[in-house]
Amino acid sequence: MCDFPRFAVLTIGSGGFLGSTVRDITLANALHQRGYAVSVYWMLETSGELVDDGIGQRMLCHGSRYHFRRPSLLLDRGLGPLLFLVPKARRVATVQRSAGYVHRLLEHLIGAQFGPRGEPDLARRLARYLKRDCITHLLLSFASLGPLALQARRHGGHAFDYLVTFQGDEQFAQYARTAGVFPAFRDGVNTALRASRWPAVAVSSDYVDRLVEELSLPRAAMQVVYNGVDLAATAAAPFAMLQQAFPGLREEVPIVLYLGRQDVEKGIDLLLYAVRLLAARQVPLQLVVCGSTALGQGYRNVLAAMGTHLGLQFHHGGAVSHALRQALYAHSHCVVYPSINREPFGLVVAEAMGQGTPVLVPDYGGVGEVIRDRKKAGGLTFRTWDSGDLARQLERLLSDRVLHATLARDARSVAQRFSVDAMTQGVLAHMQLAARPLAPGREALHVT
Template sequence: MTSCPKFAIVTIGSGSYLGSTVHDVTLANALRRRGYEVVVYWMLEETPELVADGVAQRMLCHGPRYQFARPSEFMDRVIGRIAFRLPRKLRRAVAQGVPGFVENLMRNLVRSLYCYERTDVALAKRLARFVEADGVTHVKMSFGSIGALALEAQKHARKKFDYLVTFQGDEEFASLAEACGVADVYRRRVDEAVRKARWPALVLSRSYATRLVEDLGLDGSRLEILYCGIDLPSETAAPDFSILTATFPRLRRDLPILAFVGRQESEKGIDLLLYATKMLVARGVRFQLVVCGATAKGLAYRTAIKDIVTHLGLYVHHSGAVSVATRDALFAHCRCVACPSINGEPFGLVVAEAMSFGAPAVVPDYGGVAEVVEGDDEAGGLIFRCWDSGDLARQLERLLTDDALHAELAGNARRLAARFSTSRMVDGFLDHLGLPHRAPAQGGLLETAPEKIDI
């Protein structure tokens, strides 16, 4: 065992993977608070404001590297560096404003890993140099789908390091590999990266582990469940309602609030929620719907949401990304949150965060998110049949109209959310690697996480 381990976390900072980025950086910050040295290696994009003081950051590669079918050192080192001198808000506006821009980058990233005889060798060599220069001993890859990069980097490293992969949304990589015609190569190399890693791969839920075994043919004995961690809110008074009205001026205190918070992308099923909302309005259920969150793959789906709202004759308090303060106020004041995802979520980070404020959730029976709302003998929310807007409406109506049921679930929600504390996550991570827990530092090192990126 390494006496003084140092961690590197390789994470894709693109908005498409915001949940995974938050998970990775939350772990990095928590490890730093435990006294471990940590560096974050960004791929494609960076979100440096997520990272606590004391955690180093380096850019492994810029998004333009994958502008074309083959990775380009010129686009990465020259064009990428120039582009990254522009404000990130402007870079993201360009990426979202050009149809298919993000999908093209991700498709070419997958090509670089799986379409050619060897994984992106130039980038693997760069990763090996970073690891050597930073004295890293343990490399955590954000996705199993980029584990091949660590495996290739080991071949070029002059100093030995070990790596660990995490599966947290790899189905998108699998879909892109299928579209590129390299699904078999993808499955083989992902399996190889998992088998040759020193430790079993981490997976965010039991449901997702089952899916990986069934869809990718991975060995279940090489998968270990470790749920995400969230920073639990303090026991102080709830955020003032005025924080909400600053973003949603027409929001009322006297009507229950149903909230959706998350990326506004097609796989999140917001249209399903709108159909359920129309059913509830037709039944005379009185409430307010708030939909907010960032976009990453362009504005087409957000525009579609507005069109559906118009055709259904609904009024929705609709926004793009909101601040963490606004998100927290929404969780604290809403009657419940909805997760209408059609994609089989690996976990349910937003659901866990909402429950930590006492907000019950309505989630699908597909994916790992149901594991967030259910305990051994109690629940912090309700489950609907995935893809069934009628059943979604029925479960939402129960929470919106049954005060006794709502009180019971809200009372359970905080306790169930506490299972997913950052402290538990980092303890489990260190146990998995056979490393000591160490007590959080008192003074000197950051003891609280920095404000997170807009949601």
């Protein structure tokens, strides 16, 4: 007899969806900390280091499955486990050296999911996992995985409900276009929405608008539940930690920080142009750019070359530890999020405000919702794609002490809307489930 409810999270562990993975595992951990039984099912890659002890993990399929346009069971179940004997850092580095390989895997995945037959063997495997783990509630990281869940449910033998979340599906829609299956993609997502017991979760109101405009989805089929991040106050690390990671940083000069994926849609080149404009005006600042990359080193190399061409000496790093991340937030004058994409949310923005650091974001997409709560704001906006306006707004943050102090004061208050508890309770309420408190004797251990 299954306990009720029992959750499983189905997520794609590819680095291109790192923010989505963090959100999903944060939710899984929060549910587990409240005493629910939780499992995590991975596709393509894993980030098992983010998962709390006591949460079961299964590999639904390896990235090797989609090496060719037609999914390969042999490469998935035979080669995949062997490749996973290689340390993850080495696997990821190897993939990133092959330009476009991750795009190819994801295009093949979507092409297979929305092909004439779908992926019956994968759906059967998912159905077996759900039955084995006695899952009653399947949480899908992406609405694009809805047809897979629906196909698994049609196999019968185990009853479960599923909830879909929209948080990066516009990228999958683009893969569907390049794979030539966009009409099937749009129809399949709509069918999966109708077959779910609940409306889909979308991570911002603007994202709902975008999905209605671009995918012709019914507005009534979606409801906003904002993402949650760890807002726990931490003692500021010594500035020496930053100097060790970024030699030459000076404590007396304001730090402007970009922290996040270094991929082309993040618009970091716009920030370089803006900083060059401010250098011409002799506005003192130090630029730090750091974070992982999902799609290869090409864009990082372009940024380095662009900095040299512009005569900029900026501090350029890769992925950072949680401790260094918190130290960067604590010692930065502001965080800039210059994305050229119509971002659904913006976890880094919420995290920075949670530490009392003002932010600067484009006036486009769901990220603009993150910085405001009624009359309070934790940052400023600039005109999207406009490096000149980005420079003007950045100069305001650097030169207007009263404005900066006001934004810093209000940032923590604004960020409270995006706590892990708020997200968890929002998802549970959405599914008409009672919110449990933390299990006795347990502390919240949020993903970072």
